[in-house]
Amino acid sequence: GAGVSQSPSNKVTEKGKDVELRCDPISGHTALYWYRQSLGQGLEFLIYFQGNSAPDKSGLPSDRFSAERTGGSVSTLTIQRTQQEDSAVYLCASSSVAAPTNEQFFGPGTRLTVL
Amino acid sequence: AQSVAQPEDQVNVAEGNPLTVKCTYSVSGNPYLFWYVQYPNRGLQFLLKYITGDNLVKGSYGFEAEFNKSQTSFHLKKPSALVSDSALYFCAVRDGTGRRALTFGSGTRLQVQP
Numbered sequence: 117g118a119g120v121s122q123s124p125s126n127k128v129t130e131k132g133k134d135v136e137l138r139c140d141p142i143s144g145h146t147a148l149y150w151y152r153q154s155l156g157q158g159l160e161f162l163i164y165f166q167g168n169s170a171p172d173k174s175g176l177p178s179d180r181f182s183a184e185r186t187g188g189s190v191s192t193l194t195i196q197r198t199q200q201e202d203s204a205v206y207l208c209a210s211s212s213v214a215a216p217t218n219e220q221f222f223g224p225g226t227r228l229t230v231l
Numbered sequence: 232a233q234s235v236a237q238p239e240d241q242v243n244v245a246e247g248n249p250l251t252v253k254c255t256y257s258v259s260g261n262p263y264l265f266w267y268v269q270y271p272n273r274g275l276q277f278l279l280k281y282i283t284g285d286n287l288v289k290g291s292y293g294f295e296a297e298f299n300k301s302q303t304s305f306h307l308k309k310p311s312a313l314v315s316d317s318a319l320y321f322c323a324v325r326d327g328t329g330r331r332a333l334t335f336g337s338g339t340r341l342q343v344q345p
Contacts, residue, residue: 220277224273
């Protein structure tokens, strides 16, 4: 596909369970970002990958959150021992390079609901 | 630290009238400013950006934005609103150094009435 894709589109889980969210960036894009959009809130940066460089994890809210990017393409965001406050829409974005002038292209998001 | 403020949670405008969605920012160094739009159950779509040069930037769907350095503002405008413009609009900023992630405002819901 031409755009950023994310799966699943919706995820309902029970408190305490682990979840994995997947992002497929636009082919050839070297920079990949994860954001979180909570109800009524703006977007909160979580983590950023650029090529083979060490990821910028400065936005991760706790050590229950982690992310990987395999082969410089697909990324997985993992939330361990989910809490109700983790309920949000998780958005992935990619850009061709990490230059500050480059716009990011967003996927449709994964809506996570923790019961 | 960089920040973005969108002072209006919602803007209501009649179809055919001009619209303005306000955004102010705070950043060290030169700002790179972006507007995104989010339609229901969809991801964010890029509208336009200011990098340097002309203070009036033109973007998708007839939108434009005016960069004002002295007022640290980057208001989104359109001369004639359409009902289909109704959506959630986000302003975002990043600076030329440091973290590459965007800092977003809280969003403004635009409601265009027929």
